[in-house]
Amino acid sequence: MRALLLGGRGAVGSVIRRELTREGHRVTVAGRSDTEGHRIDLRGDLRSVPRIAADHDVVVNASGVERADLAGAVAGVPLVDISATGSYLEELRRTASGPVVLGAGLAPGLSTVLVAGLHASAGDELDVFVMLGTGEKHGPAAVDWTAGLVGTDLHRPPEGARVRNLRESRRAVGPDGRSRRYLRADFPDHVLLEHSRSSIRTYLTLGSAAMTASLELVGRMPALRGLLASAPHIGSDAWHVIAQNRRSGARLQASGRGQSLATGRLTALAAVRAVGAKDDVMTMADLVTVDEAMEVLRR
Secondary structure (H helix, E strand, O other): OEEEEEOOOOHHHHHHHHHHHHOOOEEEEEEOOOEOOEEOOOOOOOOOHHHHHOOOOEEEEOOOOOOOOHHHHOOOOOEEEOOOOHHHHHHHHHHOOOOEEEOOOHHHHHHHHHHHHOOOOOOOEEEEEEEEOOOOOOOHHHHHHHHHHOOOEOOOOOOOOOOEOOOOEEEEEOOOOOEEEEEEOOOOHHHHOOOOOOEEEEEEEEOOHHHHHHHHHHHHOHHHHHHHHHOOOOOOOEEEEEEEEOOOOOEEEEEEEOHHHHHHHHHHHHHHHHOOOOOOEEEHHHHOOHHHHHHHHOO
């Protein structure tokens, strides 16, 4: 398989490249600078994309740049995107003219797989609890995404009414047995699984309770948004994702160390599975089972 990787030098992109190369696939890295003979600037025009993509079996966008017209520019080559922005993924779904995998990674991605794996009845309420490690240095795109939650509303919340990010909270017990407070956050599983018979709500906590409290404070005082970029890396790089049915208590969960590592491994798997896939628009849940996702994370 030949993969065109956008953002291959970032925290996630470098993992994707390593994983695909280790499995014997050929990876071409392209970016704003002329890398390996290919230059693609997603902040500029996309005229060079169809020509470059045509020599590959799959395109992976790990750059953090959200361009819904990229799906059309890759000229029918499967596109895998790791973005966690619901409004963007919805637009990407609308404009896709060929195979596209929406939301590869942890949340959405692994969270989508876990939600789809739960046994749920019509009308059930499903909660997704995500913990991200504050000891890991994340790339600019991840910091910008978190800052983008501040002072904004969830995109198309399942309640059908306005819901503010980082205001509502809910307690849950993590895989380590600790009870934590999670803040409502705009991860888009409810958008990606829009045909689900259940109502899906997603919550975010940070590995440090103090950092979670600080995030909630910033959520209530948007003028402090700029502090997120300079926040210290306190705590570990541990993460977890939990999907739970409020009615039945049924629960699926996964945990590990290194958010970028996990995201990269899952995205590499999605890239392999996207080649030859039958559907035009897919989520990780369409490509990967719970057991397969767990196996990749255990490597």
